[in-house]
Amino acid sequence: MTPEQDERAFRALTRKISDARGVLCEAYKEKCLRRRIAVRMRARGVHTFEDYARLLDGDAAEYDLLLDALTINVTKFFRNAETWRALAPYLAELWERRRGEVRVWSAGCASGEEPYTIAVALAETARRLDQEGRLGRARVDATDVDRTSLERTRAAAFPESAFSETPPDLVRRYFTAEAPRRPGPALQRLVRVLKHDLTSEPPPAPPYDLIVCRNVVIYFDRPMQERLFLAFAEALAPGGILLLGKVETLFGAVRERLVLEEPRERIYRRPA
Template identity: 35%
Template sequence: MTITKDDGFSALKRFIEQTLKIQCSNYKEDYIKRRLLSRMRSTGTTNYEEYLKYLHNNAPELENLRNALTINVTEFFRDADVYDMVKKEILPALFKGRKTIRIWCAGCSTGEEPYSMAMILADIMAADKTVSGQIFATDIDEVVLKKAKEGIYTEKSMAKLTDTQIHRHFTKLPDGTFQAKPQLQALIRFRPHDLMSGQPISRYLDMISCRNVTIYFTEKQKDELARTFHNALVPGGYYVMGKTEYLGREVEGLFVPVNSIMKVYKRKE
């Protein structure tokens, strides 16, 4: 399928922004078009105008489109070596300077990342009763955010967790799925949030984890987000990116590399 003209692309983008509340300008145009072409192939439509009509007449396709655009791909302890660094280096370093820390998991999707972070935090708190922490988990997609808040996962999605982690932090439900225990859920506050709003979810944060999210953003949007994160972090606060992501030249001076391979940085004054 080849589309050589607009064919209603602008109108379709406006519909997406108004109906799904997804700002297309926050993403690379090629990315938006690739995602749309994927859905058009699945629905048998041949141009943007035809697909827009299809959306008007087939409500369930709206959710398919939302999922295609937001690409909620995640798993527990994705890139285990990064979480190992969080457990052994980052959180212990933060707790040396304070008894309570605040973490923001930005673009949390269905919740695997914040729950992974919460498991590490819970284990540290169990070993040292004098420390505590709070995790803010946000996503622009309120559908996946609702799933994250419920904290229910299939046995297949728990594959990377050890039996000890599952037993300690999850309850097996009658249907064979697993739900995060209340004490784990209590560590996380799930909230809707648009990363491109320019406003952080909170201030004076000790750590921000935003992994495998900005790969879909324009260079300008990446830089703006990095500035937002810099302003939200406390002096010496940590910023953890995805391994394939990078800081743009205009903002790399805002952070000091801690581990270039793991893409861990510290806020620079």
């Protein structure tokens, strides 16, 4: 097969997946996409994109397995603990300004560790300010495109390994003693789980005081990243905060709209 034929077959396959499942394959980096599709092809013992496309025609379950492979969902509580320490004063400021009614979006929440990290951070903010009674006013929208991730977020039962970066006193304060550990009811009430595709849908319920989107945009190509950054800037309330992943950087027109507050921790703010 010539490189042109291979390219054509690859394009036909990704178009087919996009049409069938509504996930915009073109939005993902091609290298990433190819690597993930290759994993599924190897698992099914097929060698060409055409054969894999035919296999998809006769096997709806393979679409699910492919989408699971495409949406890499590695995560943990307090991932990059120093980032969450840096975020604490911003959360306190948002809390005071909104009197506890802080609206947060965890975009690409994977199995729920990130939205529940935010819920713990909000509960800690309330506790430090002696305003625990207001915790019920806050809300964390946890969204992902991946069905299995959403089921896990809803189940909210986490293995011990998910807590390797979490300060032990926070584990004791907010989670059940036995693994799988579950967050207490006050935290569970804060988190609302929604299916949402970042490549094709507008933000679910703006305005947000804090948008956390970490280790998600790295899988998208630059035009999609730029579109998303603009959508985040639009969805933030004045004075609101955007938190990206440790290796993600804002670029393009949106740099005029958001101010870089903490370069190392990727904390940005929409000016009030």
